[in-house]
Amino acid sequence: MNLVALKMLMGDRAKYIGILIGITFASLLITQQSAIFTGIMARTYAAITDLPAPDVWVMDPKVQYIDDIKPLQDTQLFRVRGVEGVDWAVPLYKGLLKARLSNGNFQTTIVMGVDDATLIGGPIEMVEGRLEDLRRNDAVIVDEHGAASKLAHVLPDGTRKPLAVGDVIELNDHRGTVVGICKVARTFQSQPVIYTTYSRATTFAPRERRLLSFVLVKGKPGVDLAELCARIQDATGLVASSGADFRWTTMMYFMKYTGIPINFGMSVLLGFLVGTIVAGMTFFNFTLDNLRHFGALKAMGASPWRLTGMIVLQALLVGSLGWGIGVGGAALFGHVTRNTELAFRMPWQLLAISGTAVLLICTISALICIVKVLRLEPAIVFKS
Amino acid sequence: MQTLTEPAVALRGVTKSYGEGAARVTALRGIDLDIGTGELMMLVGPSGCGKTTLISVIAGILDQDDGACSVFGRDLRAMRGMAKARFRGETVGFVFQAFNLLPALNAAENVSIPLLLAGLKRSEALERSRAMLDRVGIGERWRSRPAQLSGGQQQRVAIARALVHQPRLVVCDEPTSSLDHETGARVMEIMREVAMQGSRTLVVVTHDARIFSYADRIAVMDDGKVVKVVHSAKELQDAP
Numbered sequence: 221m222n223l224v225a226l227k228m229l230m231g232d233r234a235k236y237i238g239i240l241i242g243i244t245f246a247s248l249l250i251t252q253q254s255a256i257f258t259g260i261m262a263r264t265y266a267a268i269t270d271l272p273a274p275d276v277w278v279m280d281p282k283v284q285y286i287d288d289i290k291p292l293q294d295t296q297l298f299r300v301r302g303v304e305g306v307d308w309a310v311p312l313y314k315g316l317l318k319a320r321l322s323n324g325n326f327q328t329t330i331v332m333g334v335d336d337a338t339l340i341g342g343p344i345e346m347v348e349g350r351l352e353d354l355r356r357n358d359a360v361i362v363d364e365h366g367a368a369s370k371l372a373h374v375l376p377d378g379t380r381k382p383l384a385v386g387d388v389i390e391l392n393d394h395r396g397t398v399v400g401i402c403k404v405a406r407t408f409q410s411q412p413v414i415y416t417t418y419s420r421a422t423t424f425a426p427r428e429r430r431l432l433s434f435v436l437v438k439g440k441p442g443v444d445l446a447e448l449c450a451r452i453q454d455a456t457g458l459v460a461s462s463g464a465d466f467r468w469t470t471m472m473y474f475m476k477y478t479g480i481p482i483n484f485g486m487s488v489l490l491g492f493l494v495g496t497i498v499a500g501m502t503f504f505n506f507t508l509d510n511l512r513h514f515g516a517l518k519a520m521g522a523s524p525w526r527l528t529g530m531i532v533l534q535a536l537l538v539g540s541l542g543w544g545i546g547v548g549g550a551a552l553f554g555h556v557t558r559n560t561e562l563a564f565r566m567p568w569q570l571l572a573i574s575g576t577a578v579l580l581i582c583t584i585s586a587l588i589c590i591v592k593v594l595r596l597e598p599a600i601v602f603k604s
Numbered sequence: 605m606q607t608l609t610e611p612a613v614a615l616r617g618v619t620k621s622y623g624e625g626a627a628r629v630t631a632l633r634g635i636d637l638d639i640g641t642g643e644l645m646m647l648v649g650p651s652g653c654g655k656t657t658l659i660s661v662i663a664g665i666l667d668q669d670d671g672a673c674s675v676f677g678r679d680l681r682a683m684r685g686m687a688k689a690r691f692r693g694e695t696v697g698f699v700f701q702a703f704n705l706l707p708a709l710n711a712a713e714n715v716s717i718p719l720l721l722a723g724l725k726r727s728e729a730l731e732r733s734r735a736m737l738d739r740v741g742i743g744e745r746w747r748s749r750p751a752q753l754s755g756g757q758q759q760r761v762a763i764a765r766a767l768v769h770q771p772r773l774v775v776c777d778e779p780t781s782s783l784d785h786e787t788g789a790r791v792m793e794i795m796r797e798v799a800m801q802g803s804r805t806l807v808v809v810t811h812d813a814r815i816f817s818y819a820d821r822i823a824v825m826d827d828g829k830v831v832k833v834v835h836s837a838k839e840l841q842d843a844p
Binding site: 224523524 | 666700
């Protein structure tokens, strides 16, 4: 009878495709909107993601997220280095500085000052040049996207010429020579990212008593990170977080203090509701159209369990197919827009969430249909 | 004419109403009727007289409000849910006015449904279905879907479906109403030839006077009651 159920479902191509489109639409909306939301949230902690080398980030206790810089005294670096279990500790400067463009305009940039000796904290992926070139005079490395967009030279005819190796950039009235182009994750505000050494960054930055933004720490092999963080906190009075914890703290700040979750939550919810209604109604209408046939099967001796099994099978089939096509469409959307400003990130957890949502849609629709069929008076078959 | 021996269907004081309060409609008002094993009984009467309600009760797809209905000695109202569904699946064959063939299945697959419901393997069910389609004269059309068949052919598929699992009782609702005279007569001949084998009992609801001659007995109903039972179409015409 399972085959009969499937043939009933697929027999009327127009209705079958209608149900499939409904569920695909729902799945696509839920996955795509959630993926954009996840992408945007991932941008909030992009600077942490781009620095996989350290195990622990040490910062002022008042820091709420990665861009909330509360500078430390330089001496804190040495206190951290003295904590048991620390393999190495390096300084990191992170600040917003204005870059003067060739056309006279100013552009705010994120300047990352990495350890002069080890260059730990530098970009992971170089497109042009080498990380070691940062040791040259006035050297800076610019991110590929920033170089091609916000920092690009605007030619007299209005076209943009990307900033290239050898070009000079003015940062807070200081000269910087571009020695390399790198790839970084897009930031939340899409500002260009400029890497230089820590000592040079502190000369670029406005004069302040404290300029050390973070201390990046690597634990010795086998050291328990939670214990190491606790020891650093005890010894320095600063906050020490693992990269994962700091990412989470940053994301939760944005979740709590910006309107992003509610705005996107509404969009995802709307997608879910529209998808549910479209898919549910189409599936319900399909069952309604087949009510007479279900009645005939019931009259001929099909048990309630058998009928329930047939409807569940139909719902599961269209559900899994629709979900598959929907997430496939969302993945294709992400692939096509991968080089644009659009934030899109689709981890496996999203697939699980959209799969559960589609399963829920199908279960609810199937339940309504099952109730209708089970309550059906088989005598309906004698009504012409 | 069949001699009434052991009743296949025994109805005693069967009543059935629909609706509540002022909207309450009484469809059956104390039906007493016996239908013998191997008998072809026709239920006739004007629209709304309760014929369809009566065969629904006989077939076990509708419970009467009062009275007793036993089919082959089994009290239908005493059976519940799964037991009743199993009883219908094993004992009753259905021929519907609108055929009720599944449009997505071919003729053989439609006929195989009662066998699949009884738990037979698909291959065996299809083999037996094709043999039954041969017996009703459309074996060569086993691959056709209902939309590709004429009304008469669809009704033959429906008859094959009603008989393929060898039920002891077949209920037919207006089996010839959507067919022309010639096709209707052919369908009734098939019913006589194929369905009546093996002491099978047939209950046929009809308005079609042209097929009265195939009946062993004709129960005339009016306003929820069986007003008379006659043995032939002529007797029906002659009766006051």
